[in-house]
Amino acid sequence: MSNREAVRKLLHLLKKYNKTIAVIIGCLLISTGLSLCIPLINRQIMDAGFIGGNKSLLIQLSIMLMAIYGVISVIDIIKERKRIHISAKLQYSLSEQSFSHLMKMEAGCFNRTNYAELLNNIYADINKMVMIADESVFFVVTQAFNMLGGIVGLFIIDDRMTILVLIFIPVKFIVMKNFAKKQKSIVEEFIISNQIYANWFGDTVGGINEVKLFNIYNEKYDEFSVRQRRIIEKQRQLNMLSRWNIITDSIMVHLLSTVIYVVGANLVFDLQLTVGSVFAFITYSSYVTGPITAILNIGYLLSGIIPSTKRFYEFMDLKEESDHGSLAEAAYGDLELENITFSYETEKPLLKDVNMKFPKGSKTALIGRNGSGKSTIINLLTRLYDPADGKILLNGTDIFKISLQEYRSMVSIVSQQIYLFNDTIKNNICLYKTVSDEEVEIACRDSGLDDFLKEVSLDYMVGQNGSMLSGGQKQKIALARALIHDRPIILFDEVTSNTDVYSEHQINGLLHTRLKDKTVVIITHRQEILSKVDQVIILKHGTVTDSGRYEELLNNNDELSIMLKNNLSF
Numbered sequence: 106m107s108n109r110e111a112v113r114k115l116l117h118l119l120k121k122y123n124k125t126i127a128v129i130i131g132c133l134l135i136s137t138g139l140s141l142c143i144p145l146i147n148r149q150i151m152d153a154g155f156i157g158g159n160k161s162l163l164i165q166l167s168i169m170l171m172a173i174y175g176v177i178s179v180i181d182i183i184k185e186r187k188r189i190h191i192s193a194k195l196q197y198s199l200s201e202q203s204f205s206h207l208m209k210m211e212a213g214c215f216n217r218t219n220y221a222e223l224l225n226n227i228y229a230d231i232n233k234m235v236m237i238a239d240e241s242v243f244f245v246v247t248q249a250f251n252m253l254g255g256i257v258g259l260f261i262i263d264d265r266m267t268i269l270v271l272i273f274i275p276v277k278f279i280v281m282k283n284f285a286k287k288q289k290s291i292v293e294e295f296i297i298s299n300q301i302y303a304n305w306f307g308d309t310v311g312g313i314n315e316v317k318l319f320n321i322y323n324e325k326y327d328e329f330s331v332r333q334r335r336i337i338e339k340q341r342q343l344n345m346l347s348r349w350n351i352i353t354d355s356i357m358v359h360l361l362s363t364v365i366y367v368v369g370a371n372l373v374f375d376l377q378l379t380v381g382s383v384f385a386f387i388t389y390s391s392y393v394t395g396p397i398t399a400i401l402n403i404g405y406l407l408s409g410i411i412p413s414t415k416r417f418y419e420f421m422d423l424k425e426e427s428d429h430g431s432l433a434e435a436a437y438g439d440l441e442l443e444n445i446t447f448s449y450e451t452e453k454p455l456l457k458d459v460n461m462k463f464p465k466g467s468k469t470a471l472i473g474r475n476g477s478g479k480s481t482i483i484n485l486l487t488r489l490y491d492p493a494d495g496k497i498l499l500n501g502t503d504i505f506k507i508s509l510q511e512y513r514s515m516v517s518i519v520s521q522q523i524y525l526f527n528d529t530i531k532n533n534i535c536l537y538k539t540v541s542d543e544e545v546e547i548a549c550r551d552s553g554l555d556d557f558l559k560e561v562s563l564d565y566m567v568g569q570n571g572s573m574l575s576g577g578q579k580q581k582i583a584l585a586r587a588l589i590h591d592r593p594i595i596l597f598d599e600v601t602s603n604t605d606v607y608s609e610h611q612i613n614g615l616l617h618t619r620l621k622d623k624t625v626v627i628i629t630h631r632q633e634i635l636s637k638v639d640q641v642i643i644l645k646h647g648t649v650t651d652s653g654r655y656e657e658l659l660n661n662n663d664e665l666s667i668m669l670k671n672n673l674s675f
């Protein structure tokens with residue numbers, strides 16, 4: 106995305122608030138107009154009041170000044186309320202957009218990024234983008250007005266000295282522009298360093314147990330040190346640059362004031378100018394030179410906002426799950442994979458022309474060596490990924506013609522990689538579905554979780570991703586969850602890998618009792634289950650090599666019989 110496009114997107118964000126922005130700019134123009142009168146009043150206070158000895162005029166003008174300051178303050182409060190309102194609305198709207206996009210993103214988008222990096226990027230980018238409603242952005246709009254008023258004020262006082270100020274403008278502009286350019290490049294490096302750190306941090310915290318068990322703390326510490334130092338160095342450079350910016354600005358302003366004092370003093374001594382005029386002139390000159398910094402500060406500000414805007418919209422452009430199906434109600438029936446071709450990465454084809462049929466209410470076991478594509482079939486059946494070619498049919502209807510929500514409401518998954526929310530066992534089972542306690546209890550009994558529930562209650566908090574539970578207990582919660590949601594198609598992804606013989610027996614029993622009418626696809630190499638299912642499908646390197654009833658395959662498929670006889674795992 107180009108800078109121009111990023112600016113266009115930012116302006117588009119503000120479009121909704123046109124009216125409020127108009128009020129803010131109106132307020133700023135009124136207060137700028139009022140402040141332009143202040144130097145002239147001050148000049149009168151000095152010349153006619155103090156030097157001329159006119160006490161009553163001095164009091165009147167002082168009261169007038171106070172009133173002007175009062176009005177400016179009231180206007181400022183009105184303006185700030187409006188501005189803060191825009192800022193808060195923007196923050197909510199960007200957060201809301203990013204959250205709903207995140208929920209709809211394709212599963213593949215999460216393969217190369219971790220949650221800490223995502224959180225860091227979204228949080229940092231939104232905070233930066235909201236700065237488009239920063240006070241200084243609106244302030245700059247009125248600065249042209251301020252400059253113009255300042256130049257008029259200067260000319261009113263003395264046109265010769267005004268030339269001095271006008272010569273100063275391009276000098277200051279060039280110096281300040283250099284600062285803005287440098288800051289832009291440091292900000293970009295700072296953002297990249299932060300992103301690298303957040304990615305590394307999320308990855309390291311995710312692998313905290315590996316760090317401990319493999320004693321790699323020192324190596325991780327070194328990595329931390331390199332990454333964190335890079336960020337701190339960039340931050341240091343930014344702080345120093347900003348300090349140099351302020352110092353240079355102030356030296357230049359003082360230089361101009363000194364020149365004005367010297368030239369002004371000569372004019373005062375020659376009785377061509379009053380003392381009050383010199384002070385008013387200095388104030389007006391700050392009205393003219395000040396905006397240069399303010400305008401370039403916008404460059405400063407934008408140099409931070411634009412990279413964040415680009416990254417935010419690149420994130421927003423990540424592909425969402427396709428959901429073009431219009432069918433809001435799908436009929437339960439046979440599930441079929443027809444000539445399915447699929448790959449996670451284009452250069453590495455995985456599934457090649459795969460055909461499978463799971464008749465309504467049937468039980469199918471998928472077997473094959475590691476990496477043969479079993480879980481990938483489940484990923485396609487849950488529509489976490491879309492096939493590159495071929496069709497998946499439910500009761501003869503292409504599942505892509507069914508709305509994603511409707512299709513997903515027909516499928517449950519019991520996976521070895523179940524994610525448990527940091528909530529109670531009951532809430533993890535029900536997942537926002539309202540069910541009676543009795544139903545939950547029955548599901549817990551059928552899933553074999555009731556043993557564990559003798560030790561803890563259903564209100565037991567499971568910890569971050571079920572960290573307070575064993576692998577087997579987590580899988581039983583996954584099974585109870587599937588039973589409670591009672592969907593017609595149930596996919597078991599290696600659920601028996603973490604279960605003991607008793608639980609395996611229980612799952613096998615369930616398949617032929619409570620789940621009797623469901624279409625079940627189960628990835629397992631457990632013989633007790635294989636021997637009872639309606640069909641076993643063997644996958645090898647992404648293709649179906651054989652299928653049939655277990656006993657038939659045992660007799661006809663050499664590879665299977667050798668492996669099972671030797672009790673080798675698939």
Ligand SMILES: Nc1ncnc2c1ncn2[C@@H]1O[C@H](COP(=O)(O)OP(=O)(O)OP(=O)(O)O)[C@@H](O)[C@H]1O
Nearest residue numbers: 216449450455473474475476477478479480481482
């Ligand atoms: N998200 C992914 N992105 C890229 N490649 C992937 C992804 N998930 C799996 N793969 C690759 O696809 C291939 C098939 O993986 P899959 O998980 O389907 O195998 P599997 O048969 O279930 O294996 P296992 O028995 O080890 O669980 C593997 O080579 C794997 O490296």
